[in-house]
Structure formats: structure tokens, C-alpha cells
Amino acid sequence: MLQNVEKCSRHLLVCEKSNFSHSKSRHRKHVETHHYNYQVSILIPECRALSSAIAAVSRTLGDYYLVKQLPLHEMLEPEFINKFVRKGKLILSVDKDTYEELGLEGQPSKYSHKTTVRYNVTVDLGDATFVPGEKRYNRVMWALKEKKPLTFDFLMTWHPTGGEDATLASYFMKYQCKVYQPTVSTRMLNDTDCPVLLSNELKGKLNESCSAQEFLDWLGAVFNNIDCNNQADSFLSTYCCPWPSTVLQKACLCTISGFIIPEGINLLLDQLRLYFEEPKLAQWITMTVHGFADSPVSWGESEHGYHKGGENLYNFVLFSNQDYWLHMAVGTHSGCPP
Template sequence: MLQNLEKCARHLLVSEKSNLRNIKSRHRKHVESHHFNYQVSILIPECGLMPPGVTAVCRTLGDYYLVKQLQLHEMLEPEFINKFVRKGFLYVLSYNTRIDQDNCIALLPTDVTVHLRDATFVPGDKRYNRVMWALKEKKPLTFDFLMTWHPSDGEETSLKSYFMGYECKRYQPTLSTRILNNIDCPVLLSKELKGKDNESCSSQEFLEWLGAVSSDIDCNNQADNFLSTYCCPWPSTVLDKACLCTVSGFIIPEGINLIVDQLRQYFEEPKLAQWVSMTVHGFADSPVSWGESEHGYHKGGENLYNFVLFRNQDYWLHMAVGTHSGCPP
């Protein structure tokens, strides 16, 4: 039993810093390669009201749909591929998956990749015919799918109208705002990712504090506190107020980049705040984390990243994954 306790689950946190004006900055690339996001939390110090531009973007992040008991082969039909796959970016999550065990399932690889954008993947092609046969006849699979679509040509074709033969419900992201008063806050220096003795806190200390604040955990505990001894890291300052905005739903990278653009504009006029923060949480049971890296959700399912955007356009980026997940890029 003690041996099992010593085998702690692996957690990985990658941190980097750059400047939004730097032509080699990878901030947009990181956002675009993290596909499946369910929550965005924005914290702005010394602010009692979320900026109108940020609120407007958060309220127009787009609809998403839950399609019940959809046969998998439907998404390989030429009409579906031509309407949604080749004319934009389709994001799909599946739930309630069941695969019957038989004597051939062990011979199949864990992940099967099908390139739907391949121009040669059409009816009559040997690969296409083989895949359709496998999913339609050999091993018919049915899933509950969560879907959202971002058209690249401005054409608005509704997923709901396409799946009229199935139970398909439309949802919109939800928005909530909370004002925090008189909270201890770490002192940050944009150039000091690892912190500086008696002058600023490290990026990891800040991330721990941010998690506590976002979860409404008291950061002024005493050493003899039974529940928690966590305190705001030193050096720190006191914020008169801060605005915490949370958006929940199925949020695609294109929408998150719009939020980043609005947060950049926040500092175009003089502000008391030295920085703003944006945390993006991926689905715990997402099939991938960054890019096509398989995401392990057997223990925890950590799958998130955080931006700290400074007044001078410097930024910190934290990327975290849990057990069985590939490293962030």
C-alpha cells in the first residue's frame, strides 16, 4: 500500500514569457492549438466593471449543439464534409461511448486518424470505402456529440438544421461576473518569470494564488487553521477591488483570440492595473490537449493554460496538463 502511495500522479506545468508585439510570439499559435475549451476566467485588478469590449465578445462566442445518439458514419458523408469540414473549423466532442468487446477489437490501434480534409477522401476511394464499411456495417458506433462550427467563408449553415433527423439542442455560453474586495495580491514584475527576492513573486506562486482566488478560497489563513494554511505569497499588495468574469460553454480558439485582442486594448488608456489574467480550462475528458497530443483523463484530467498580460505588452503563459498527457508545445 505504501508503495502505491509513493507513485504520485505526474503533473506538468510549462511557463514562458514574451511580448505580444514580438513577431516571434507564439501566443496565438498556442491558443489555436488548444481546441476543446469549456471555461474562460478573466481577472482584472483595480476594476469594478468588466470592459464593455470584453463583455461584448464574451456574449457573442457562438452557439454549440448537443446531438444525441448520432451514428458516427454520418460525419463521413460527402454532404457533411463539404458543408462543415472543408468550409471552416468543426470542433466535436463525443460522450457516452460504448464499444462491444469481441475477438478483433484487441487488434485495433487505440487511436484511428481519418483525414476528412484530404481531397482524395471521397466515395470510390479505397480508403473512404473501407472506413465507411467499418463504421456503417462492421462496427456501427453511436455517440452523443457536442459540436460547434466556425465557418471560414462567412457562410452560416446551421448544424441544427442539418441534423433535423436527430435530437439536437442548441446552447449558448453563460456569463457570470463577481467583484472581489480588499484582497491580498502578489506583486509581479513582467521581466521576472521566476520572481525576484523581496521584490516580486514567481509565475508559479501567482498561478497558485489565482486558483485560490478563482475558487473563492481564503488567502489569509493562520498556521493553525484546520482547513487550510495557504496564504498569499510575499511580496504582496492589497487590491481595493478586482473583477472576475467567467464564461462557460463550448468555447473555440477563434473566440478566445478575440478576447485576448480586447484585453490588449484595455491598456491603451491609463489604468491602475499593472496586468490582467485570463485562464482557459479544457474539458477534463477531452480526447486531445494541444494539437493532436492525446489527453489522458484517467486521473484528474488537468488541461488548462493561463495568460498574464502586462501593461507594457509583455505576457506570461502557463500551460498545464496531468497524468498520461503529452507535453504542451
């Protein structure tokens, strides 16, 4: 047998419960600080079609852009900052060689272990002193234009606040810039075993309801179209729906893929909260948001270890009484969820 088999990767999962009407509910803060999202999945039990209101929001989440071979320093030009950024930070996660060639101040990655192999460089674009002529600005631009020019393919999106006459496509006309829109797909589920949930029992209740963690495991199986009625001797999978369970005669799974910003996700969340204003057979619905695996951060500026694993996601379970559960998960080499 191998003597040095690598241990299983560490994963972090945080679960909390609250009510949307509670004055100290943090649901908006969690959404707003998870910036880089590529997929949203909505599961609605006892439903055969997405409601017109939810479908309308899913179709208006905004364009995103792929800009090919863009020099990084272009994003530090005053015109770009004034039109599209105003307040924000540029965060670079670079290897040791690139860091030393740049010559910019940074911090070692928290996950370098004994030998530092990666560094994080943060540039505050909204700082009043980060303007042409100031020492910090000149130093950063010199590093990125002359000392170590960096060029990447960028995936971008932008949320206009009103009154702007510019677009990312028009600004980057001299580069290869392609516009995309999020794609929406739906899948119908029939006769699906489903865990029983009680909104006030996050940890589950013996013989009455399942825990938040058991539900998230089941949800992952549903999203990946895994059969939850497996036998103990199954070659492929022995996973079964947690007990106690019930059967969903029908359910609608909607998946939205693209570059989806927090403002759009909050619109979806608000619309889902209205779902129970009219009587429904369903007692809950879910919305799962997946972050990009290669993002340098997860929530806020928390370092994300995209070079090993890359998982970062959150999931809302919305109950008919406006209670909610929130799961937040990251993989190996990532900061704890807030």
C-alpha cells in the first residue's frame, strides 16, 4: 500500500437560520459581498413551470463581456476608473516569480505553508491619492506597463447606477470584446424522494425532520441528476435520500449560467420571497449560488484557494413563513465564510 496517500481535502460549511423580516437579518450582506458568481439554481417543489415573475427576472440579469488580451494597466486608467469603478479594489493573486518581477507591495498567501509560493497584491482604486502624479499610482502603472506587463482575457460585467452613457463594449472597442447574456434552462423532476424540513430545526429533529447539512447533500445529488434510491450493493452510488422523507410528485429546477452580479441575485431573492404570498403546496424553495472556482476571493476580500479545489457557494432555503436557512461553503485553502 502507498505510505503517503494524501488526506481528503478540507471543506468548510457554515449554516445559519433567520427570518427575512428580522431587523438583524444578514441575507443581503451575504449576497452583496459574494461578488463573482457563475451559476444560480432555483428548485421549486410541487411546481411544473417557473412562475412568470421569476422567469422575467431571470431574463433581465444583464450582459457580461469577454475582453481578449487586455493589458492589465488599462483597468487602472483614470477614465476607466471614473466610468466603471469609482470605488473598488484590484486584487492580484500571483506566483512568487511574478510578484518579485512586479516589485509591488503585497502579502504572502495564507495558504503557502512552509514556503511562500503565492502573493496577494491589493490596489485601492478608490483611494483619493491613487491618481496620476501621485507616487503610488505612478509606481503601480510603471510596474504593469513597463517592468512586468501583464495581459489577460477578462470576463467583465457592470451594474450601471443610472445616467451613464458608456458601456464596456464601447470602451474596449480597440480590443476583441464579445457580449454574452446569461443562459436559462429548466428541468422537470417527477416522483422525487425529498427530505422533510422544519424551519425552526436547523440541526434536524429525530424522526421528524432532516438537518441543514443532510438537505444540502441531497440538493447536490438532485442538481447532478443522481438517483437517490440506491441500494447498499450499488456499484455506482450508495447514497439515499435522508430520513424522514416524503415524495415530490413534481418539481421545477431552473438553472441560470453566466457572470451574475449580486444586484441580480438580490432581485431573484426578492422575487422568490413573494412566491408564498399566494397559497402554495410547497413549504419551501431553494436558491443555490455558485462562485467561480478560479476567483482570487470568495466573500468580500477573503482569500480563495482556487489553485486547489475552488468550491465556493451559498444556498438559501426559503420557507413559507419567511424563515430561511443559509448554507455557505468553501473548499481547501479558503478563508472561513462570514
